[in-house]
Amino acid sequence: MSPATSRHLLHPRLTLVxxxxxxxxxxxxxxxxxxDPPAFAKSIWAYELFPAWSLNPLALALPWLELFxxxxxxxxxxxxxxxxxxxxxxxxxxxxxxxNLVRHHPVDCGCFGATAPKTxxxxxxxxxxxxxxxxxxxxLAIQLLWATTPRRHGGNSAPADGQQV
Amino acid sequence: MTIxxxxxxxxxxxxxxxxVLAALxxxxxxxxxxxxxxxxxxxxxxxPPPPMTWPQAPTAPAAAPASAPSVAAxxxxxxxxxxxxxxxxxxxxxxEAPQPQETQASTPIREIxxxxxxxxxxxxxxxxDARRSAxxxxxxxxxxxxxxxxxxxxxxxxxxxxxxxxxxxxxxIVIYCSGGxxxxxxxxxxxxxxxxxxxxxxxxxxYPGWVSQGHPIEKGQP
Numbered sequence: 184m185s186p187a188t189s190r191h192l193l194h195p196r197l198t199l200v201x202x203x204x205x206x207x208x209x210x211x212x213x214x215x216x217x218x219d220p221p222a223f224a225k226s227i228w229a230y231e232l233f234p235a236w237s238l239n240p241l242a243l244a245l246p247w248l249e250l251f252x253x254x255x256x257x258x259x260x261x262x263x264x265x266x267x268x269x270x271x272x273x274x275x276x277x278x279x280x281x282x283n284l285v286r287h288h289p290v291d292c293g294c295f296g297a298t299a300p301k302t303x304x305x306x307x308x309x310x311x312x313x314x315x316x317x318x319x320x321x322x323l324a325i326q327l328l329w330a331t332t333p334r335r336h337g338g339n340s341a342p343a344d345g346q347q348v
Numbered sequence: 349m350t351i352x353x354x355x356x357x358x359x360x361x362x363x364x365x366x367x368v369l370a371a372l373x374x375x376x377x378x379x380x381x382x383x384x385x386x387x388x389x390x391x392x393x394x395x396p397p398p399p400m401t402w403p404q405a406p407t408a409p410a411a412a413p414a415s416a417p418s419v420a421a422x423x424x425x426x427x428x429x430x431x432x433x434x435x436x437x438x439x440x441x442x443x444e445a446p447q448p449q450e451t452q453a454s455t456p457i458r459e460i461x462x463x464x465x466x467x468x469x470x471x472x473x474x475x476x477d478a479r480r481s482a483x484x485x486x487x488x489x490x491x492x493x494x495x496x497x498x499x500x501x502x503x504x505x506x507x508x509x510x511x512x513x514x515x516x517x518x519x520x521i522v523i524y525c526s527g528g529x530x531x532x533x534x535x536x537x538x539x540x541x542x543x544x545x546x547x548x549x550x551x552x553x554x555y556p557g558w559v560s561q562g563h564p565i566e567k568g569q570p
Contacts, residue, residue: 264363267356
């Protein structure tokens with residue numbers, strides 16, 4: 184990648200917009216799930232990917248992790264750690280949806296809390312869009328990870344936490 | 349060795365720890381309808397969710413529960429559980445009332461149509477609503493019991509139901525949720541089967557189907 188392209192992709196203003204947008208998405212996704220953990224547990228159960236003992240702990244802790252990561256991104260602290268979690272979560276969400284899409288098992292995404300009942304065809308369509316959305320958000324998270332990677336410029340090391348953004 | 353919060357790897361762990369801590373506190377403060385048990389949920393009754401469609405008609409007379417689809421998924425119950433003792437208290441339904449099913453000793457869990465559900469309602473069979481308590485409050489089948497399968501006080505509600513109705517092992521119990529692809533009623537049926545009830549009727553069309561038929565409903569808190 185040319186230095187000019189890298190400079191544009193790592194521009195502090197772009198990074199600022201990306202982290203606030205990503206942070207708001209995660210805060211928005213976390214709040215309905217924090218408000219209703221049983222509904223989220225039901226959503227996780229429907230994926231048929233997780234052992235029964237893990238359902239409730241996941242349903243209780245995951246939304247708070249999303250919230251803290253979202254707040255960290257919005258407020259600009261612990262950026263690299265939050266970006267790492269966000270990228271990991273997006274990968275996991277995308278993978279879980281993809282596995283169910285491949286086996287033609289329609290599930291309610293549960294990404295932003297429970298949704299109204301839908302037909303199987305509608306659910307499968309929603310899953311495709313959710314995977315695309317996750318992929319787009321993952322690109323944003325990768326940009327943040329890249330922007331917060333420690334670099335040396337003429338012997339000076341940039342802060343690892345990305346305080347420059 | 350020193351641990352510094354300036355290290356991203358420490359911050360990653362700190363975020364996870366904060367999330368668990370916040371979840372512990374919020375779950376401790378939550379109402380029963382919003383609380384989850386850390387160690388147990390209704391779903392451990394099952395591995396994968398039960399199939400969305402169930403046989404409409406009995407096929408295997410006196411079949412052992414282990415052969416039913418729902419029970420195949422119940423991991424912790426290899427054998428037919430001991431049926432609860434038959435109730436000593438008088439039944440709500442009159443003794444001469446027709447049973448909703450002619451063949452009680454058939455599949456222990458099966459789906460029924462709206463007409464069968466109505467017949468069961470008229471005969472006085474208990475109806476269990478497996479939906480969330482908030483949905484129940486918005487409207488439910490008249491005289492149904494609120495037994496939200498995903499809420500932490502399910503056990504208490506089932507105990508209240510059993511204490512009030514004293515259902516015998518072979519007495520019909522109708523279970524419903526939201527119709528369509530809702531599987532909460534199947535989960536609850538599997539749980540009751542696990543507890544020794546062998547005449548569980550899942551009203552597949554659920555509350556929306558009941559409303560569309562113009563049958564009696566009630567509103568309000570359980």
